[in-house]
Amino acid sequence: MSEYPHILLRAEEKPLEHRSFSPAVIKTLVDAGYPISVERSSTDPKFKRIFEDSEYEAAGARLVDTGVWPNAEPGTIILGLKEIPEEDFPLKNDHITFAHCYKNQGGWEKVLGRWAQGGSVLYDLEFLHDSEGRRVSAFGFHAGFAGAALGIKTLAHQLQDSSSKLPSVETFTDGRGYYLNEDELVNPDSRGSHQG
Template sequence: MTKIGIIKEGKIPIDRRVPLTPIQAKQITENFDVELVVQSSDIRCFSDDDYRNAGLRVVDSIDDCDIILGVKEVPIPKLVPNKTHFFFSHTIKKQDYNRDLLRSILDKQIRLIDWETLTNESGNRIIAFGRWAGIVGAYNGLWTYGKRYNLFNLRRAHECFDYDDLKTEFSKIKLPNIKIALTGGGRVAKGAMEVLLGAGISQVTPYDFLTQRFNEPVFTQLNSRDYNKRIDGGAFHRNEFYKNPELYEGDFLKYSKVTDILIACAFWDPAAPVLFQRQDIIRDDFDIRVIADITCDIEGSIPSTKKPSTIDDPIYDYNPTDDEVEQALTDEGNITVMAVDNLPCELPRDASESFGNELVNNVIPHLLGNDEKGIIERATITKDGKLTDKYSYLQDYVDGK
């Protein structure tokens, strides 16, 4: 019988999310021939007793489990050799800070499956926290604007019990007739739009956003074609843009002239054009003063995102003249940046339940079945002490080159 363990999250700062809620974990034991145990934890959004009450065994060690489920990177000393680990490894983009983690995974003969690499046959992700990053990120963006201009006071998202509790704050949001630009069209953007619409902010087309004045706050959703253009003046083709982004240049500045808040939800490829550059920010016609950078690509497509912020300290100011980070809300000439890099942690119960539903429905049947569609195989980064063929491009990263 396969034995599955839910690991205690060990990364600092702490993460209160879980891959499976108690009810979902119990559901797996009822539908599959598996034993599922939970490593004791004092930080989860669901307590040990919640799991015990669902009929699950809480243990001190999960070293005897075949499959170990977690959310964030497992600290190197906590990795269990010769087992299958599931977690967000943050290695597939060759992130420097996790090189030693991947090396240890290889040394310990661990089979690593990254949640981010689980996709269907069309290449679309089948499990993610993206919607919750969008929800919390947009809410934090509105919270930041209220703070910057002393307009209203909202509870922080993490101070709310769950999403339903957070929604009760929407009635406090009183905005002037500002314009909000939102980039992206995936799960993150849809989550952000939920909050903007829930707060009573009307959506308008990109054209009207650029050309019309409104007597109320409005937002527009911008897709890649709205703020990128072909260098040779030809027509925009989405598939070509993603395959050959070097053929395109940025065209976002027309929006920056009329935007008050930017909510960045779009995935950014380093080969693609940036949204804007530092010298653009210091132009007299650059109007953006609050940026909620949900993507949090450090010094990526948005030059003011110089560092991630934290749930405890969620905003900082960017001084574009000196290209420096300063204390939040200190100078009207600065841009206030919200760049929390673990946003779903602010609503851990909802985020965990949503993630767990996708795990139960989209992953577990393939993991515990015959994986006919290759979902688990495609997502496997390491096996038997080696990188799999699909991820062999990481070898120079592992070797420190």
């Protein structure tokens, strides 16, 4: 048994949001002694995580079924990036997530009330700071990378054809609406850098 609490990375349920904590982050936690479980990613392309389940296994995590987090063992910390689904059941485990509740977003009372009802704690990533007052979790390298790559694609399109809007991402991703990985985003292949 570990001296550290069990952490469960939940599968995310927000359509077309494929971000997650990376296998590298999970490996760091495993190497530090944390027991980690990762819910299997959805196979539905709208909900599929950007990282493969096998990458989490290789990082030392144990894969579990999707959707088990509400019934996790007491003391398990539930980890996720995006908001939890809007339901009514009390949250009995502590959560580390972006809850989007502290800036008067609609329904914040109901969302926060679920932790109070379950006697658990929300560690909202938006408000966790280090001893210097800096946010612990902020947009990282990949967010900047994706923004810069899309900006360059847009500029290239405008320089080549200023009379039309940049086509939607669905046009360049076989209708998916998202890139499978960073190589697909930046590799111009035969379509040209302004096309996708």
